[in-house]
Amino acid sequence: MSGNFLRWLPAVIVPAVVVAAVIAVPLQAGAAVDLPDKTPEQVLLLVNDSTVSTFSGTVAQSADLGLPSLDLGAGMNEVAPTGTSTGTSTGTSTGSSTVALTTALELLSGSHDFRVYAGGENRFRVQVKDRMDERDVIHNGSDVWLYDSSSNAATHLRLPPDLSAAAAEKLAELPSQLPSDLSTPSQLAERVLTELEPSTTVSVGTDARVAGRSVYQLVLTPRTTDTLVASVSIAVDAETGLPLQVTVLAVGQSTPAFQVGFTAIDFAAPEAALFDFVPPAGATVTEQAVPNLSGTVGEGGVDHSYDPSKAAGAVPIVTGTGWSSITEVPAAAVAAELGDNPMIDQLTTAVDGGRALKTSLLTVFLAGDGRVFAGAVPLARLQAAAE
Amino acid sequence: MSSSDVSVPNSAEVPVRGRGGWDLLGSELAVLFRRRRTWAMLVAIALIPILLAVAVRLSSSTLNPGEGPPFLDRVTQNGLFVGFTAMVVAIPLFLPLTIGVVAGDTIAGEAGLGTLRYLLVAPAGRVRLLLVKYVGAAVFCLVATLTLTVSGALIGAALFPVGPVTLLSGDTISVAESLLRSLLVAAYVTVSLLGLAMIGLFISTLTDVPVGAMAATVVVSVVAQILDVIPQLSWLHPWLFSHYWLGFADLLRQPLDLGSFGQNAIVQACYLAVFGALAYSRFVTKDILS
Structure with missing residues (x-):
């Protein structure tokens, strides 16, 4: 009986040691460090x-x-064919902007x-x-x-x-x-x-x-x-x-x-x-050409130059200071396709006065009149700013 | 029962002290690789890349990049990708299945046939037998992955052009270096399967019904892979033996990334230790009745 007991010991000890090592090694890596104090x-x-x-x-x-x-994959598939089939610049730009959005979301x-x-x-x-x-x-x-x-x-x-x-x-x-x-x-x-x-x-x-x-x-x-x-x-x-x-x-x-x-x-x-x-x-x-500093575009490149007249009255407004500042994008500056994008519907939830995207760090509020508010603040503050 | 009145069953010779372990290992491997079942499994493994390559060769439609299993769209440009695609396809189910059959059969198979007690007549025979059985299963892991790699390289070279290989990073390496990387991938996958083989050996000591042990081993591998995709269990993922199975992609980056090779080896070593100890304790205390 005691012989059997001894023989079962490895089956108890080895897993215990392995589990202990698995827990202890990361702790060791994070062991207290004491550096000379600095301001x-x-x-x-x-x-x-x-x-x-x-x-x-x-x-x-x-x-x-x-x-x-x-469902990022579905979004991609939905958009890719329209981009290639129309072949026009608007078609591809919608496609690429959605792809860029998907990539950004995927990385975030x-x-x-x-x-x-x-x-x-x-x-x-x-x-x-x-x-x-x-x-x-x-x-x-x-x-x-x-x-x-x-x-x-x-x-x-x-x-x-x-x-x-x-x-x-x-x-x-x-x-x-x-x-x-x-x-x-x-x-x-x-x-x-x-x-x-x-x-x-x-x-x-x-x-x-x-x-x-x-x-x-x-x-x-x-x-x-x-x-x-x-x-x-x-x-x-x-x-x-x-x-x-x-x-x-x-x-x-x-x-x-x-x-x-x-x-x-x-x-x-x-x-x-x-x-x-x-x-x-x-x-x-x-x-792909990169616009140089003077604003002209290299040969064969896509025109990235920015039309200042179009941007008039469309400059984002920042209210508040520091951590609680809120950025307001006027309706004129918001791309029209944003409203039609099915991904926006998927991302946001309907709230009082518009739609909102709530994350633990950033809140985005799409007001009913087309303005977009964003900030690292609770939603209520964005809604107050929209009024 | 003394050893003198035991008639030695075919090919399972009574181990002799000293060089007995090597003799036992030799006979174990001979039995394993003389089995028709083993050959059938190896042939099936070799058929995976062949089927893939023939299907791609015969089909007229070209795949868009990113379509189908990884690397499949590149096969037509470079036959050396056949092996990589076949490896990705075989890892989740087929390779674990064959390992389950071999590892699950180790002890339970002998018990089921009634040959186990003949193998254990020598003193201290149980530990040695367990080791020999495990080494046999591990050798099968190696042979299985090498079979897949070699058959993939051969059929790829036969049906498609062969040239410098584009790695995931977009860099290009020579054919010789790509063959070296293929062998590294085979080594990686072999190491990946060692943990499962030990689990299979442990399960095999629990029962006298080999089919049960085989099925249980395969089920364990499937369950591990299901757990690996449940996000709520993400704390567990790095410690699942199947977590790094597809990590051999890291061997196809430039510069060579051996990080996941190391992590994989550590995880497999943990499984070897835990299930090795369990198998030892179970087997040395087991009543061998058949």
């Missing part, structure tokens, strides 16, 4: 002094916004894994890891490539060479335009904190570990109670000053409403070949 200003300085230009890492993003669940819901590579000197690559597919964005100097493995389609954007030059010029002008008391980074940090002061409490939270590195947590807490945002915390690598994680907590929700951060990071320069993208044989390649 929020010093942490901001740390970020400012960061010289990291090359790294490769994996990024995990998760969102728990309480978005209504959507659930969780996603990315691989990120930075090679310095305008070289950057992001890979969105889907289960059996991948979407890539490769930026190398003046070339930007987008590649989607599920459709085997590549899009090429050629940034006008004067874009980066002009941007650099503007950047060089910036210090001279700034008030003279912002000449040093520490003054800049002080200024940022002063600007935030009326609306936000800035503090340094408990030190933690992100992607296996010790981090300072810069916590921004809204002073107002009129917002849906409970706090925003930014994890800053203690050694390099690179922000490693951003977590947004919503009021009345214990899990982060939105979190994006590195799960692993390596500061060695990635292989240079990673940024030389050549579209694979058989892929559909689309060349």
